[in-house]
Amino acid sequence: RTRLALLQLDASRVTQPAGRLSGGERLKAAMAIALWRETPAQLLLLDEPTNHLDLESIVAFEQALKGFTGAMVVVSHDEGFVQAIEPTHTLVWQSTGWRLVAV
Numbered sequence: 001r002t003r004l005a006l007l008q009l010d011a012s013r014v015t016q017p018a019g020r021l022s023g024g025e026r027l028k029a030a031m032a033i034a035l036w037r038e039t040p041a042q043l044l045l046l047d048e049p050t051n052h053l054d055l056e057s058i059v060a061f062e063q064a065l066k067g068f069t070g071a072m073v074v075v076s077h078d079e080g081f082v083q084a085i086e087p088t089h090t091l092v093w094q095s096t097g098w099r100l101v102a103v
Helices: 002-006 023-036 055-066 079-084
Strands: 043-047 071-075 089-094 097-102
Touching: 002 023, 002 055, 023 055, 055 079
Parallel strands: 043 071
Antiparallel strands: 089 097
16 A cells, blocks of 8 residues: 555555546556566556656656666657656657667
8 A cells, every 4th residue: 555655546546446446546556566566577568658647646657667677668748757767768760760769
Protein backbone atom coordinates (compact mmCIF):
# COMPACT_ATOMS: atom_id res chain seq x y z
CA ARG A 1 0.00 0.00 0.00
CA THR A 2 2.90 2.35 0.69
CA ARG A 3 4.26 1.90 -2.80
CA LEU A 4 0.83 2.34 -4.35
CA ALA A 5 0.57 5.58 -2.40
CA LEU A 6 3.86 6.69 -3.97
CA LEU A 7 2.07 6.45 -7.32
CA GLN A 8 -0.94 8.36 -5.96
CA LEU A 9 -3.26 5.34 -5.80
CA ASP A 10 -5.70 5.94 -2.96
CA ALA A 11 -5.65 3.32 -0.20
CA SER A 12 -9.41 2.89 -0.42
CA ARG A 13 -9.03 1.69 -4.02
CA VAL A 14 -6.43 -1.05 -3.45
CA THR A 15 -9.01 -3.68 -2.53
CA GLN A 16 -11.26 -2.96 -5.51
CA PRO A 17 -11.39 -5.35 -8.49
CA ALA A 18 -9.40 -3.99 -11.44
CA GLY A 19 -12.61 -3.64 -13.46
CA ARG A 20 -13.84 -0.99 -11.05
CA LEU A 21 -10.69 1.13 -11.33
CA SER A 22 -10.27 4.02 -13.75
CA GLY A 23 -7.70 3.82 -16.54
CA GLY A 24 -5.24 5.86 -14.51
CA GLU A 25 -5.73 3.71 -11.42
CA ARG A 26 -5.17 0.51 -13.42
CA LEU A 27 -1.97 2.02 -14.84
CA LYS A 28 -0.73 2.87 -11.35
CA ALA A 29 -1.47 -0.63 -10.06
CA ALA A 30 0.25 -2.24 -13.06
CA MET A 31 3.30 0.00 -12.65
CA ALA A 32 3.56 -0.85 -8.95
CA ILE A 33 3.59 -4.54 -9.84
CA ALA A 34 6.16 -4.08 -12.61
CA LEU A 35 8.47 -1.88 -10.55
CA TRP A 36 8.26 -3.38 -7.10
CA ARG A 37 7.54 -7.08 -7.34
CA GLU A 38 10.13 -9.50 -5.96
CA THR A 39 11.72 -9.83 -9.41
CA PRO A 40 11.16 -6.45 -11.10
CA ALA A 41 10.33 -6.25 -14.79
CA GLN A 42 13.32 -5.91 -17.09
CA LEU A 43 11.43 -4.15 -19.88
CA LEU A 44 8.57 -1.65 -19.80
CA LEU A 45 6.57 -0.83 -22.93
CA LEU A 46 4.65 2.38 -22.25
CA ASP A 47 2.25 3.83 -24.80
CA GLU A 48 1.09 7.33 -23.82
CA PRO A 49 1.42 6.54 -20.10
CA THR A 50 0.35 10.00 -18.93
CA ASN A 51 -3.01 10.07 -20.75
CA HIS A 52 -5.16 9.18 -17.73
CA LEU A 53 -3.07 10.84 -15.04
CA ASP A 54 -3.34 14.19 -13.28
CA LEU A 55 -0.25 16.36 -12.83
CA GLU A 56 0.50 15.09 -9.31
CA SER A 57 0.32 11.48 -10.52
CA ILE A 58 2.55 12.23 -13.50
CA VAL A 59 5.23 13.65 -11.21
CA ALA A 60 5.00 10.57 -8.96
CA PHE A 61 5.18 8.32 -12.03
CA GLU A 62 8.29 10.18 -13.27
CA GLN A 63 10.00 9.70 -9.89
CA ALA A 64 9.19 5.98 -9.85
CA LEU A 65 10.54 5.49 -13.37
CA LYS A 66 13.79 7.31 -12.61
CA GLY A 67 14.68 4.44 -10.26
CA PHE A 68 13.87 1.75 -12.84
CA THR A 69 17.03 -0.12 -13.86
CA GLY A 70 15.60 -2.05 -16.81
CA ALA A 71 14.93 -0.91 -20.36
CA MET A 72 11.95 1.23 -21.35
CA VAL A 73 10.30 1.92 -24.67
CA VAL A 74 8.11 4.98 -24.20
CA VAL A 75 5.78 6.47 -26.79
CA SER A 76 4.51 9.84 -25.64
CA HIS A 77 3.52 13.27 -26.89
CA ASP A 78 4.25 14.62 -23.41
CA GLU A 79 7.74 16.04 -23.95
CA GLY A 80 8.04 17.14 -20.33
CA PHE A 81 7.39 13.59 -19.15
CA VAL A 82 9.93 12.14 -21.57
CA GLN A 83 12.60 14.61 -20.45
CA ALA A 84 11.79 14.01 -16.77
CA ILE A 85 12.45 10.26 -17.04
CA GLU A 86 15.87 11.08 -18.50
CA PRO A 87 16.07 8.79 -21.54
CA THR A 88 19.47 7.67 -22.76
CA HIS A 89 18.31 7.39 -26.40
CA THR A 90 15.47 8.67 -28.54
CA LEU A 91 14.11 7.76 -31.95
CA VAL A 92 14.05 10.71 -34.32
CA TRP A 93 12.28 10.82 -37.69
CA GLN A 94 14.38 12.21 -40.52
CA SER A 95 13.75 12.30 -44.26
CA THR A 96 15.88 9.15 -44.55
CA GLY A 97 13.86 7.29 -41.90
CA TRP A 98 14.03 6.67 -38.17
CA ARG A 99 17.34 7.20 -36.39
CA LEU A 100 18.33 6.17 -32.85
CA VAL A 101 20.07 9.12 -31.18
CA ALA A 102 21.96 9.12 -27.88
CA VAL A 103 20.77 11.91 -25.60
